[in-house]
Amino acid sequence: MNLPTAVILVVIVVLCVFAARTMYDTFTGKGGCHGGGGGSRAKRVRVSDKDEANYPFSQEVKVGGMTCARCAANVENALNALGDTWARVDLDAKTARVLSKRPLEASEIDEAVTRAGYYVASR
Numbered sequence: 001m002n003l004p005t006a007v008i009l010v011v012i013v014v015l016c017v018f019a020a021r022t023m024y025d026t027f028t029g030k031g032g033c034h035g036g037g038g039g040s041r042a043k044r045v046r047v048s049d050k051d052e053a054n055y056p057f058s059q060e061v062k063v064g065g066m067t068c069a070r071c072a073a074n075v076e077n078a079l080n081a082l083g084d085t086w087a088r089v090d091l092d093a094k095t096a097r098v099l100s101k102r103p104l105e106a107s108e109i110d111e112a113v114t115r116a117g118y119y120v121a122s123r
Contacts, residue, residue: 044073045080055086055099061109063089063096065118078116082108094121 001009049055066072072089075096079087084101098109110120 043077043081045077047080047086050086052086052099055101057100057103058097059100059104059106059109059123060095060097061113061123062121063094063113063118064121066091066094071118074116075113075118078112079109082112 063075066075066089069091072091076087076089079085079096079098082100082104085104086099087096088099089096096109096113098104106123113120
């Protein structure tokens with residue numbers, strides 16, 4: 001085996017190791033966007049009251065770092081966990097609309113999004 005062939009073989013082996021590790025992390029929920037954006041994955045929160053008329057307060061924020069439907073669900077769950085809220089995320093627009101039964105401080109929303117591993121890009 002000559003030197004160029006050995007170098008190419010080493011490069012291929014290294015790439016295969018990185019690919020296998022990335023696949024493992026993705027499938028186990030530990031890496032990539034499927035790991036919750038690097039933050040803690042929010043527990044699924046079901047909203048029992050889905051009547052918009054019962055939510056007098058509304059805020060919309062642009063959320064950065066979301067790349068897939070699982071990211072969007074993670075942000076929704078983090079915001080719904082605030083209590084008396086109903087959040088809906090539009091992945092294409094990268095926005096979250098947060099309906100609430102009580103006034104929410106901007107910092108409450110920011111902290112929930114940050115804990116989920118994403119960031120509020122704008123209001």
